[in-house]
Amino acid sequence: MIELKYGNTRTFFIRGNHGGLLVDTDYAGTLAAFYKALKNNHIKVRDIDYVLATHYHPDHMGLISELMEQGVKLLLIDVQKDYVHFPDELFARGRLTYTPIDESLATTISCAESRDFLKQIGISGEIIRTTSHSDDSVSLVLDDGDCFVGDTEPFEYIEAYQDNYQLQKDWEHILSFQPRRILYAHRPEKIIE
Secondary structure: OEEEOOOOOOEEEEEOOOOEEEEOOOOOOOHHHHHHHHHHOOOOHHHOOEEEOOOOOHHHHOOHHHHHHOOOEEEEEHHHHHHOOOOHHHHHHOOOOOOOOOHHHOEEEOHHHHHHHHHHOOOOEEEEEOOOOOOOOEEEEEOOOEEEEEOOOOHHHHHHOOOOHHHHHHHHHHHOOOOOEEEEOOOOOEEOO
16 A cells, blocks of 8 residues: 555555555646656556545545546445535636546446455455445455545544444444554544554
8 A cells, every 4th residue: 555645635556466446536636746646656547447535525536537537447336426526516616627527437336346346456355334424435444454434533533522323333333344554534544553
């Protein structure tokens, strides 16, 4: 796993035995910085077979259309389908060049199918729903102990939130995989001992 440092959102590249998976991107307009991060890590766009957004907020999916134009396939989880265009209006109001995602070109799978799908590109793990941040949020849990949770609030915060049953439920699900390292989109990683 390689973290690509180029914007406000932590973006991760996972090289499988038969393909590469990018987890999240930053805002639209950060493509030049993304290219620089790829170059600094000796990665080429052609090494990225799929891109997965942990959820469809502007700071997690802004480069997906541009990457799709270069041959990267969108890995879309079926429960995310209704949220793909959530940021379109926000981007349209701004000064950034943005092309809406054509989800008809995506590879759409369910969470239940994710383990078999990831296995095809040589990655051991699965994608699970973690909806405490947003209804379209998912997390990627790898068998090697890495867990990519996007904007899920840290489990240490559970007691700070009154009646946040969904956050507690998300963490119970995540922790059932016994992850060793939690990788957040906007926070430092957390090692679980």
